[in-house]
Every structure is written in C-alpha cells, then in structure tokens.
C-alpha cells in the first residue's frame with residue numbers, strides 16, 4: 001500500500017535518508033538546488049511547518065521508502081511539482097507520478113499541474129509525456145510542462 005509521510009513529520013533517520021538521496025549524483029544532477037549540508041536540510045524541513053505554499057512527502061510502498069514528491073508555488077489555480085525515486089530503485093516513476101496527480105487534483109484541487117524539466121532529463125520527460133503532460137514553453141535548457149485536470 002502506498003502512503004505519504006509529510007516531511008514535517010519525518011524522524012531523524014528518515015530526514016537523513018532523504019538528504020542522502022537528494023545529494024546522490026543520480027538525483028542531484030537534475031535538481032535546481034545542488035549540494036547542501038544536513039543542517040541546511042533540517043532547517044528547510046523545519047521551515048515547511050510555516051509555509052503553506054510548499055508540501056513535501058516521503059512516499060512509502062508498505063514499509064519501504066521509495067521516493068519523494070513535492071509541490072511548490074501552491075495557489076488555488078496551480079502548483080509546480082517535483083519527484084525523485086530512491087537511487088537504485090527502477091520503475092518507481094509511475095507510482096510517484098500517480099501520487100502527484102492524486103494529491104494535486106484531489107487534495108490541493110488545482111486546475112493545472114506544472115513542472116520545469118531539464119531538457120537532458122530523458123527519463124523524467126518520458127514519464128511526463130506518458131502521463132499526458134504537454135510542453136507549455138521552453139528555453140535553452142528547460143521544458144516548462146503542464147497537465148490540466150481532466151475532471152474539472
């Protein structure tokens with residue numbers, strides 16, 4: 001069973017696990033923010049308690065932590081999402097994507113789900129296009145992709 005655990009409720013062990021994944025080169029190379037120390041990571045998690053525009057979740061499949069999904073710039077109309085799978089795990093992208101769509105459209109109830117993806121991130125783009133995201137605009141390095149809520 002898939003379960004989401006809010007970053008604000010993570011224990012120390014889980015916080016460190018996420019920090020290790022996030023600084024793993026296989027994840028980090030596709031992220032906007034690069035290496036950061038554990039103190040900064042913990043301060044960021046602490047700051048989420050007061051920030052209604054951001055939500056971060058550690059995703060579990062039964063007892064196993066499989067990845068992270070996040071939502072930023074949340075407002076009534078739209079939000080941006082991010083996701084990454086635990087390094088070494090394969091095939092978790094669709095599981096994470098399903099949770100992103102469910103949370104965005106059923107809990108946040110946004111009309112549009114957006115992301116900014118590095119053009120060289122082929123695995124992520126393959127996943128997003130498979131899930132009907134479309135390119136809204138692009139620049140030299142990024143595709144800005146968008147998915148409209150099909151049930152609203």
Ligand SMILES: CC(C)(COP(=O)(O)OP(=O)(O)OC[C@H]1O[C@@H](n2cnc3c(N)ncnc32)[C@H](O)[C@@H]1OP(=O)(O)O)[C@@H](O)C(=O)NCCC(=O)NCCS
Pocket residue numbers: 026027030082083084085086089090091092093094096115116117118121122123124126127
């Ligand atoms: C994005 C991510 C969650 C996708 O996970 P996934 O869909 O489970 O894919 P995997 O990592 O298991 O990679 C295998 C898939 O990528 C495809 N792939 C691998 N290299 C590829 C390439 N160069 N071009 C196109 N497709 C490629 C494989 O065909 C396979 O697709 P399939 O499942 O349809 O057969 C995962 O790769 C990840 O965490 N990446 C690092 C963080 C990241 O980039 N996050 C997104 C930021 S926008």
